[in-house]
Amino acid sequence: QKEVEQDPGPLSVPEGAIVSLNCTYSNSAFQYFMWYRQYSRKGPELLMYTYSSGNKEDGRFTAQVDKSSKYISLFIRDSQPSDSATYLCAMPSEGGSEKLVFGKGTKLTVNP
C-alpha cells in the first residue's frame, strides 16, 4: 500500500462552488500534514499545514484531519478561477521525518 493516495481528478467546478479534495494515508504515526498548491508551469508552494486531528481554517480554505480513518481533506469555499491549480497533499515519509511524501495531486479547474 502506498503511503499516500490521492484522487488525481481532474475536478471541474463552477465559480462559487465548495470544493473538497482528499487524501488517504497508511502510517497511523503521521502527526503532520500539508497541502501544497501548484499553478501551471510553477513549482509547488505550501498552502496549509496542520498537526494531528481536527480542523484548521485560513480564509476560504479549511484543512481537516481524521486520524481514525487516516483521511485528510482540503475544503475551498466560494471557489474562484484563481484557485485553478493542482493541489498536492504531503506528509512525512515513513523512511524519515526529514523527507516528505506527496500525493499525486488533484487538478482543479474553477470555471467563471
Added chain:
Amino acid sequence: DADVTQTPRNRITKTGKRIMLECSQTKGHDRMYWYRQDPGLGLQLIYYSFDVKDINKGEISDGYSVSRQAQAKFSLSLESAIPNQTALYFCATSPPGTADGGEQFFGPGTRLTVL
C-alpha cells in the same frame, strides 16, 4: 529575485547524452532536494542533501547522480539520458531543525525532454 532558481528552464536532449541540471538558492537553507514530476505519478524524490558533505538517495535515484558544490548549490546529472527520464524536475530547499519535514520551498522547475 527568486529564492530558488533552476537552470535551464527547458532542455531538449538526445538519448545517451550527459546533462546537468543546476539549482541555486539564496534562502540560506541547509537541506536541498531533487524531485521529478510525471503526469499521474506526482512528485518523486531523487536525491536529497542535508549539508555539503551529506548526500542521500531518494526513491528513484537510479540513472541520476548529484553534486552539492556549496550550501547554496545542488546539481543533478543524468550521465546517459534515456527517453523515460523525460519529466519535469524540481529542486527544493528546507531549513534545518524543522519538525517532520517542515515546509519545502520549490524552484520553478526544469522541463527535460529526452528524444
